[in-house]
Amino acid sequence: MSVLEVEFSDGIALVRLNRPDARNALNPELIVALANCWAQLQADADVRVVVLTAAMGSTFCAGFDLARYIPLLTGVREPEDDWDRAVVEDPGLAAKATLRDTDLGRPLIVAANGHAIAGGMEMLLAGDLRVVATGARLGLSEVKLGLIPGMGGTARLARLVAPALAAEMLLTGNPIDADGALAAGLVNYVVGAEKVEEVALELAATIAANAPLAVQAARKVMRQAADLSEAEALALESAEVTKVAATEDAQEGPRAFMEKIFIIHSMKNPPPVFKGR
DSSP: OOSEEEEEETTEEEEEEOOGGGTTOBOHHHHHHHHHHHHHHHHOTTOOEEEEEEOSSSEEEOOBOTTTTHHHHHTSSOOOSHHHHHHHHOTTHHHHHTTSSOOOSSOEEEEESSEEETHHHHHHHHOSEEEEETTOEEEOOGGGGTOOOOSSHHHHHHHHSOHHHHHHHHHHOOOEEHHHHHHTTSOSEEEOGGGHHHHHHHHHHHHHTSOHHHHHHHHHHHHHHTTSOHHHHHHHHHHHHHHHHTSHHHHHHHHHHHHHHHSTTGGGSOOOOOOOO
16 A cells, blocks of 8 residues: 555646554655655646645644654664665655655645644645644644654744744644634635545646646745845736746636627637646
C-alpha cells in the first residue's frame, strides 16, 4: 500500500496522505514521497490547483512520526532502509515535504478531514484555502514536547490570525476546534468529515476553470504583499497586471464574455477556454 496517493483530473491534482492506522504521521517514507510529489507538481504545467487531504480517519495528520523520524534525526536510531537514509542524507526533505520551503506556484487547498496537529497543522497553514471537518482539533503542540514548530508554524500562524490567538496557541500548545478556527478566519469552511474532500474539489474546480496565469499572478501578489510596503505592493500588482494583460487568456476571457452578452442565444455559447498562455 502506498503511503501517498495522487490523482489527476481536469487540471486538479488530489494528493492524499495514506497512513490512517498511524494517524497519517510523517514517517521517512511519507516525507520522501511528499517531497518528490511536490517537485513533480511544480514542474507540471497542466496542474492548475492542488488539493491535499488524507485517508479517512479521525486525524488528517498528527505531525512527524515520533517513533520513526525524530530518533533518526537525533542519532538515537540508525537508518534501517532507503527512506531513512534519504532523510538523513538530506535533512531539508522534511521542510520540502511539509511545504515550509516549497511553493507550488499555484493554489493549494488543504482539506483536513480530521485533527491537524503539529506538522499536520503546519501543512494546513501552508494552504491558500482550508476546508476542515466538524469537530477537528487544530493545534501546534510542540512546546509540550520541549520543541517549537519548525516547519513554518510560528511564522505563518501569526500572519493568519490575531496576535492574541497566535500567542495562546503557540505558547500553551493547546488546540482550537474547527468552529473556533472558522470564527478566527483561519479556515474557509467547516463541514462534515465525509464532505471535506467534496467541498475542496468543488472549490478546486471553480479555480481551475479560471485563467491559470491570472490565478497564479493574483496568488503571487496576495502572498508577497504582506512583506512589502504599500507602494511596493502596488508596484508588484502593476507589474503582474501588465504581464497578465499581454497573455492570450486575457483576450479570450473578454471575448467570451462579450459573446455571451450580445450574441443571440448567448447562454448556449461555450465558456472561455483558457490555455495558460
